[in-house]
Amino acid sequence: MVKHAVCIHGHFYQPPRENPWLGEVGVQRSAAPYHDWNERVTAECYAPNTAARILDDDGLIEELVNTCSRISFTAAPTLFSWLERHRPDIYGAILDADRASRERYGGHGSAIACCYSHAIMPLATRRDKRAQVAWGVRDFTARFGREPEGIWLSETAVDIESLDLMAAAGIRYTILAPHQAAGVRVIGEEGWTDVSGGRVETRMPYLCRLPSGRSITVFFYNGTIARDVAFGDLLSDGRRFADRLLGAFSWERGRPELVHIATDAETYGHHRTFGEMALARCLRVIEAQSDVRLTVYGEYLDGHPPTHEALVREGTSWSCAHGVERWRGECGCRTGREPGWSQAWRCPLREAIVMVRDALAPRTEEALAAGVRDAAADLVLGRWSDESVAAFFSRHAPGGIDAEGRRRVLSLLELERQAMLMQTSCGWFFDDITEPGSVQVMRHAKRAMDLARQVLDLDIEAAFVEILRRAPVNDPRYATGAEVYEALVRTAAVDLSRIAAGAALYALFGLEHPAAASGMYAVHGDWPYRLNAEERRLLGTVRVRSRATGEEALFDAAACFDGLDRVVIGVREPGGGETFRTVWEGSDPAGAIAGTFSRVYTAPDLSDEERWTIAREIAPGIGDAVSRVYRDSAALIGTLDDLAIPLPGAVARLLAHARAEWLFAMLEEGCTDPERFYVLAEEVRGESIEPDLAALGEAASRRITLALRAASARPNDPAPLEEVSRIVGCAKVFPLPLALWESQNICVGMRGHYAEVRERAGRGDGGAERWAEAFRRAAACLGVRVT
Template sequence: MRAVCIHGHFYQPPRENPWLGEVGVQRSAAPYHDWNERVTAECYAPNTAARILDDDGMIEELVNNYARISFTAAPTLFAWLERHRPDIYGAILDADRESRERYGGHGSAIACCYNHVIMPLAARRDKRAQVAWGVRDFASRFGREPEGMWLPETAVDIESLEALAAAGIRFTILAPHQAAGVRAIGEDGWMDVSGGGVETRMPYLCRLPSGRSIAVFFYDGTIARDVAFGDLLSDGRRLADRLTGAFSRERGRPELVHIATDAETYGHHREFGEMALARCLRAIEAHRDIRLTVYGEYLAAHPPTHEALVREETSWSCAHGIERWRGECGCHTGKELGWSQAWRGPLREAIEMVRDALAPRSEEALALLVRDPAEARDNAVDLVLARWSDESVAAFFSRHAPGGIDAEGRRRALSLLEAERQAMLMQTSCGWFFDDITEPGGVQVMRHAKRAMDIARQAFGLDLEARFVEILRRAPVNDPRYATGAEVYDVLVRPAAADLPRIAAGTALYALFGLDHPAAASGIYDVAGDWPYRLNAKERRILGTVRVRCRATGEEALFDAAVCFSGIDRVVIGVREDGGGEAFWTVWESSDPAGAIAGAFSRVYTAPDLSDEERWTIAREIAPGIGDAVCAVYRDAMPTIGALDDLGIPAPGAAVRLLAHARAERLLAMIGEGCPDPGLFYALAEEMRAGSIEPDLAALGEAASRRITFALRAAAARPDDPAPLEEVSRIVGCAKIFPLLLALWESQNICVGMRGHYAEVRERAGRGDGGAERWTEAFGRAAACLGVRVT
């Protein structure tokens, strides 16, 4: 058997605010809300429906790449996809089910250590938990036990392999330079391959000190490097030729040519990389004597004939072993030449200090509450997967505290387990991978550390923060805005913390605009507001009570809350523990409500205290009103502008800008209506062009893209109605005038899915059905506009 396997490591780090459970807005990911959204749009979604184009550049086929490759299902990414992009999440799960049919019952997905901890740097108890949580997360999503597990950054040591084998994992994947020696099973002497000379076209057995063993696949490093950093993805056929040409001349033994790369290469790092991958997979499947496979299928058919020794404390992305995650080894992204990595050592020291101080105290405290603290910790992932639902909490304590536990003991145990979870999240590899402690990865692990320290202080009076900050004072910073890691902690970490009063304040602010607080949306909190006093006029006000319960820790409280909002830079929020309605009347009746809030409430927050996420959310809510206000001003000024024009008097610059905005708004309105009169659209566009008025092309493109998708959905829902298809052609025709950049991914997917119906209707049209003829003509024109081949 000659086979090819392409492995993609699909992973994003935990980006959620540790107190709220939701990802805040990340400016560097613009125009997307955050990097999870951006990478999903550029990689994870396109790989569920990768385009294969014909010679004319028309979409010939859509391929779900996940069904044909091997891939890592990293828990932190898949948890986010499940909640925020269930369509993409579902398509990936479907792909794994499809792959099991294709590959003899062996699925394409493999598991991953829970939150991408560098395993050789983890304590033994964390290694055990990382594997246990990774296995449980995988099984809950894919409905089967994982056969393989990805070691983050392929960082390996024997203790980590023991943890994998003890959990029933059959294989893992390593880089070729991580092999130390090999020999045929049954032989005595070892062949030294530590220079990267291992034969990669076979699996190896790795025997472990416990008597267990695990299979190891060492991927082809040269081809993988050329995919990730070379130009192999410029042509999918070329990649296929490179892979199929890597077999030996000996045909008497089975061989597996396989590569492993960051899966974000396919579309995020390399635009259209998912299309090259799809073309490559199709080309390989066309071979008569070579087949695509996944590791589980190949291992079942061809058990190892050789065994291997691994080089401990090595990884695939650090030439110095694992120093990238604890020292100044020189490995960096290349973005900022000359920057120091001296901050990595103190950050590692600070994180490990929290880990090692917390672990024994937590185990001791848990031992008083549950039967087996280690088992309870390993099983606590079930609480996370269920978002700490009441049912899951009850089932958890029924299992781990069979003798009974009172409400206070339950809250204490939940708090301890949440501190343990945060202590694992603070070790995520991305904290050290990049070039400065100020980058999102470094800030994120410090935020998790603070959350763990906050809970430890509340749970058993263990105050670690001063020592943590003192260690960070020894962490130099490359960003000139900060001197040490301690300053980064003060500016970027501490303000992100959100206790129950702060969440109550945010809840009141969001409620003023009819929105749910992200903490409630995340499932980590139950938030219930009662707002008997609400004023939404020029000055917005809301007063009432908020009950906040953290499901992850059991902590809860009831608050009075009041908001006075007269602009995003003029907001006052007051919070205090429930004290009756007296404060409400004081604020409600006051001619200075902002001042009344400041006087009546123990906690007061103003505009500078708002998080970026809060500012972003509120700005989006009030932005449409700005456009409406501008249009209203234009309507009031239009007679005067017309009179000036009649008299030949140049209008002021502000009037010209008003006119431009009003006309652009009219174009947006026409698009929103489906461009029922293209002639009118063309005339207005030409009028703007003649007046050198430049519309907001991005806004017009987004509006047109949305309306096209809306029309395609309507066409799919009303399969014999040509009107939505005719609308698509009109909008695309109007969009070409400027031209507008259209986002057509979803529309094209729908169109491709309708091709089967098109074939049926075309048969009816051939039999003289006039309605069917109109529909097929409309579909053909719409498909052509979308770049989809229908015949």
Template sequence: MSKALCIHGHFYQPPRFDPWLEDVLPEGSAAPEHDWNARITRECYAPLAWARRLDGTGMISELVNCYAWMSFNFGPTLLRWMELHVPETYTRILEGDRQSLERLGHGNALAQVYHHSIMPLATELDKDLEIAWAVQDFRTRFGREPEGMWLAETAVDLPTLEALAKAGIRFTILAPRQARAVLGTDGAFHPVTEDSLDTTRPYLVRLPQGKSISVFFYDGAVSRAVAFERLLGSGENFWTRLSGSFSEGLGNIATDGESYGHHFKFGEMALAYVIQQSREGRDEVGLTNYGAYLAAHPATDEAQIHENSSWSCVHGVERWKTHCGCSDGGHPDWVQDWRRPLRRCLNYLKYYADEHFFKRGGAFFRDSGVALREYGLVLAGSESLEAFLERQCLPGLEQAQRTDACRLLLMQRLALAAFSSCAWFFDDIARIEPLNGLTSARRALDLLAATGGPDVEAGFVRVLAEAQSNMRDDWDGAFLWEKFVTPRRPSSKELAAYPRRFPAAGDRPEVAWPGVRLELEPEGQGYRLRCFWTRTLEEETAVLSGPEEFSAHSRHKAEVGFRLAREHERELLRQSCLLAREMAPLLSGFAEGQSVSQELLAMQIPGLVWNWLFEGGELPQDMQDSLAAWFGANAGIRKLLQRLIEERGTEMALSLPDQAHALVDLITRSRHVGLSIYWWEVQNTVMAVPHRGVHVELCMLLGLSVPEV
């Protein structure tokens, strides 16, 4: 191919994990999903892994793993969540990198600084940790060394580039307006702008310590069109704009990965169309990735960068420390003066955390700096905490000392997590992102005190109190800390709700989270709760009586409620099915004014429909014909049934070909009564069946092309 095209997707979500349980708790704004990671996976990350490509008749002819064809980076904390909760999508992401490595000799995946911190605002220690942990995470997941690394918000300065080069990173990606000057043939550097910079080649940036690093500057105009001009509304328009944007060299764009499906529904299908055009050799444009292009075309031109610049703040990196005017635009009259005290209080905490770690760590670790740097291996899951301690700790430590060593490491990790860029990105300190960052700081402060460090919470809060929310005049940082952040610290009675409400099999109820294992057993008139904290290897017990108690702003109350709601949905449906079995034989005709009240029938409709769909139950024809209108007027019941029916259908699809006729019947009947089910996972399963062409009727119902048998 004469022209090379690279489409990069930056996939990232804030580190939403609860710092005690090490998992994500419910986020109400993400409803009906449990949390935003789950919602955006459904809308974007999973669709990109199984992107639909249509044939000339509008039928699905192929499921494209876009990760095998696009350059991408995922935040390590997001990948950790995906590995736990959506392993099928996670596996497709890893497989996409493996396939591109086989095809091009270089994988599509790039690493990303671990907590998405703004690197020019980080200390030298924090820069090194963010990069080292990112490399360790990448190596563990993708099984190779990263060639490139994505900088959060592409925020950059020369010390950051030096830290990348020192870690063996070959290249990074920046916005075109971050280029300051390019070396000319006359041996002098000449200023450039976004409009005058040639983005079709890599550049070499020479660093003060004698090293250098390659930089790709993406095409700003086309990248903005994806983000803001609805370019993904048409696959053909997307292809035309991409292929026509350059005449030789490398055409490359960098976009938020969430554009493909979350910001723009079906955006992943536009990308799949572009992938197919390139595979067919249209316009002599071939898809590549940055590593492969750099290997074939090493950077020879030199560039200088604008230091302390980024892709999402025209003022440099002010968006993450001052009221510069940059926000999401939702409240143009709001001010962001709260950004400065938020950063100051977190810097205050990190100063004392660093000082205490190296002072106290000398009593536990062979080398405190090495232990902290290699802690990323534990976070990535490539080394157990016990094996890590055996390797890093001084011999002969008692269990209490090993626990303190773990606490120190966790303190540093959480203090770093608080600096995630999203805490400053939006327009108010009372949003979920700053509160999540402060929650990490909350536990870091607790761990600082628990390991014998100074109690600096009062000073921390004094600085935080200078942050004023736009939402309410009486909400400053100190109020938010007291009323919204500190109550997130779980109490024993809150934790006890899990094994009490959701007992495990056996005599001793147990609930396991990534961060804690809970056990409950009778104790006198009450019960004993035993908590084993996996990140610190410490065990706590509490003797409790009475029902669980939740604080006013407890997220555990929401989590227990979410879990119970899922259990109750199925229990209520089961009861409805039992009652419907008795009633159905008596519904020989269905008409207004019959002896059975319409109100009673309404309560039994979920069971009547479920039995009819799955168990051969009776449902009069006139009732079948009226249900579409009934579901139209009862959207909540309709959505619930659709979700549960789709889950059952997905289970049935795993038993193909035995369940083929049953699936045909299920899809046909559900449509007849007005249920609109996407059958997305069923489509994926059927497309993966060898010789699916034998299931002609099933394929046609699912909108799948029917290959010749």
């Protein structure tokens, strides 16, 4: 057995960002050009790590590496639930990586579990700690099809009670920072050696004995190398990264050693551009060593059980020098983006959240049967489908339960889920209470309080807001946390009637409402009165049912859209008949809606997500309208041009736009006439207005991907490959920014077929020769090495 091993751990995590009432992430402007930060980090980190590039000396892609199959990584539930719904391809690739790692590492998978909502465990109650562990384990088991061996503690914030609960759940190990070790000794000896201040030997596992008589293994990672990865320049060169890890062994001792580090996995690609490529190169270099083995913690622990035990410093973490004060006080730890800002808001926010937690817990614990709360993870994993709800009640209410009882239990369990999510660590990590993480935990708290008011007849919101009045705000737009709550939290709350109104608006564009897309609601609209897309107006009924709570209602709804600034939506209890005819047949439908429906929403009432969605739907029509104007005026514009009469500024801009639209259309059609594209491109380049290169690049990238997919589906047809070469050639004229990640992945996957076709070409097959040549050219355009 090789005595020297290396393990690299990446903590894959994003906080919950979903609107607690809708279950979907709203648009986040700071993440532009992406819809939200989950989408952006996925594009910059999670996706690239499933196919990290290793380049040859000529800069061509030599190999793709799914780094998740070789490193150890955290599978945080709040991230993986989003990936499963929104990026199933990346989600599936990560699950595949864990399966592959089990074959590579003797049955031990790369993935480990995580506390469910990333709460700071030392600040949680025993009841919540147990639920965080139980839900985290259940989430992991459902996704990976196996029990987790390890659990990542949020921010590595540790206390003995949490370790004991983890051990009771069957967890073998966790990972901590070196400064979290207090003392060590050889198992069986009496005295302890003080290793505080990060002086612990990190190259071995340690047994941590627990008051219950159970024990858990702790791995203290190499803090120096981890810091250089996260905050230094070690990821600028994958070979240097590998050399640094290999150089951390004490070869002369002749004993088994594990060199291991832990960082946020987002370091590899999101925080450090191309960091995933450095990681892939590093892994390859280490795997090439004959005297060092790449491993994961479970495998290493099997072969090298602890010979020493350790005392853990309770109430410590990896990202706060003051223990866990970052999540409850003004300790001075912050991001540093605004050096003069105070964090005095943290204490009142923690106090407010604790008040809600402590007010709700006794009431819900009394109302729910023992064990039901911990088992409710299955409802969330099943997205509250009718099947998962039925299965849940058949297990936990075998004697039967009436509809009102079901609604009450579901509401209590959703309250409990929100009460866990409101403790997410990101609420206190950043520099102001206006930050998205802080706003998010307040939104979860409000959702929990709303449910408590409905199902427990308990109203504590006024007390919550009163505590927030003592939270100072750095953002000059607000004075206290109470103002932030009013502006950014209350406005996010929706009820069933507001969801019905949104459903009517979305139905105008043939879209599914986010509440239905999330799985949290069943939304069914019946629109007997509906005009065509040119005249967006509809009238009918909407039934909305919360799958998460069982709450349900039917509404009459009407919507009229004449532009983003001219929107009118009405909702009321069912009336039908004469009201419908009044709204539908009148000459002023917007006025009729306002005068007939009890709840009316207009343009200022639309959420950012609703405006963003509708704007994306109608934006293409703007370009079409401008192009139509140009076509109607083309003869006159041509005459003015022929006579050398200067074009008015507006006309010149119109001409430039129209030509850019033609380029866009040619790219979307596969650039069948490259010469015409070059001529038109030169005309556009000569205009005073620069075309939208980003939009043209997106169009070219989409078409290249479609062509590669076609080439993969039709493995003997050279035409799609020839199209790739044409489009890339045309794109170089400006040049256009191309997103080639998926296309390159497909191309690399076709190299095996290329080898087969080249053999046929060598035997005189002319068709095979044409295909092989087309593939070589396409691969060169994409930067892929073919052999």
